Amino acid sequence: MSPDSNNFTINKNAAIISMAVGLIMFASKISAYIITGSSAIFSDAAESVVHIFATGMALFSIILSNKPADESHFYGHGNVEYFSAGIQGFLIIIAAVVIIFESAKDLILGVELQKMDVGLYVITAAGIINLLLGLFLIRTGKKTGSITLIADGKHVLTDSYTSIGVMIGIILVLITGLKFIDPIFAIFVATNILITGYKLIRQSVGGLMNETDLSILKKITDRILSIRKENWIDLHQLRFWTSGDRIFIDFHLIIPFYFTVKQSHDEEDYIKEELRKDFANADLKIHFDYCWGELCKLCQYQNCNFRKESYSQTINWNKEKLIGGTVIPKIE
Template identity: 45%
Template sequence: MQPKKKAILISLCVSIALMLAKFVAYFLTGSNAILTDAAESIVNVLASAFAFYSIYLATLPKDENHPYGHGKVELFSAFVEGILIGLAGIIIIFKSTYDLIYPNEIKQLFDGAIIIGATGVINALVGYYLIKTGKKHNSITLEADGKHLLTDSVSSAGLVVGIILIQLTGFYWLDGVISIGLGLYIVFNGYKLIRKSVGGLMDESNIELVKDIVVILQNNRQDSWIDIHNLRAQQYGADLHIDCHVTLPYYFDLTAVHQEISNIDQLINVSGSHQTELFIHADPCLPACCNYCKMQNCGVRQEAFRAEIAWNMENVTKNQKHFNQ
């Protein structure tokens, strides 16, 4: 089984088991705060099930109808998971507010705390495993599911502390207050996940990836690569797409241009952390490029070399040659 499918299947099985354990804790205690945690576990199960299906789609090879692959479905999966998390948080806040006004009887809190604490530890371990696997295999779905489980483990830890405080102080109204606090925390994390997935669905350039690529190009630049501009990167699941413009000497023939572009392609795929598909547009140099062009023995140079323009996020991402900076 593929590592991504294995990881999400483990997450799904664990989520089902922990959901059942949390509902057992709720029936033992009658605590609204524990019911809050159990209700969020339903979201965990639904999200993991949808994530499993999205990973199955994302691993399908490119075809005639999907020339860029199926990786973008992982962004949609993360969006759905964020929506589910946010809805769970909102429902929890309303339910907790009602129970704060009309409290119900709470009992066997320490038993409930033990169960919730155990589920929190397991969620944390599985969450770290999913995030590690997601980063290794460039899967936003696994990372999103892992962060969701870490969020759940943090809320469980806060819940355990709250349960102990309720038992020690006898302030049972804390049950509703804790639930509202956890609901707000859950809504915030759902928003962050939605924001990230929407950015990907809107083809928002991956700034961190662009920074890495700029460093690789700057550290390995060749004299014939006069400048690189209009560089953008989008990640669709495990698939990374980069396009940019490269200024080359205008007297290069098609074979030489092809070789230079192939060299850049190979550099990115060997030095970078992602398997990348590059779309490179070759621009001819202009006389205004001469002052920062390092080509040796150039027979058409019209101005002496003065200084190299270091490539950075400011000039590489703009759609203009560097002499306009």
């Protein structure tokens, strides 16, 4: 089984597990709400509804993003994962608004609570289960490079934090007997949900706009610098963008003008192999440029029989250098 198909199977199974747990959690929480009449528990149940819809979207995007590139999508279908993350964030915000509205109404009109101890048991169990599920989804998403699973995992963790907040509210109600604490905690939980929804939408927009991920840029530049050869005279215009679990990297590399086409491809294969140690699904494209006389003073390649002057100037290859232009523009 290829790495791509293996990752697809892992991602799909994780999403199915998330969906199944979401359905069980919703059934448990809505039952607890019917029994107790708690606004806080209702807020937790509403979050589970979003979990179900969001995980369904995540499963769909994982299946679609696995489709190979075709005539209408030369770079594959991976960007659907950004849409999925954005929709999840939008649904989370809707849930938060509903929770705040219902809780504010209960706070003004009052609320009748009963059998809160039963609600406490259900919410505590739900919080623990969702905490474990969220950590599992995030870990799996990072392992396979799936932004959808990571987004779903963060959403599930939010559900877990919601349950913890609701649990604290129920405990305070049981201890003090002050029923207005219940809707207050529901509003507090909903505010946290709003923040999470905003972050997911922000991540989605950043991905669709090909926003530069500085952590990925650092990993790429660190790897290139660690494998640099003396016949790589200059590297510039480094660019990259991600689509699902794939990353597309391209840059210009100046090598000795007398290198054959095979030697150039050997260099490209070497760099691609090294980059895939950090990015399993890296797609690399290198534009090879040939050297000219003005670059001799920057060239560290010792086995050159065409050198016009000695190596005398060192250029620091750092992140800013690699993403910038040629050190010495060629005069045509």
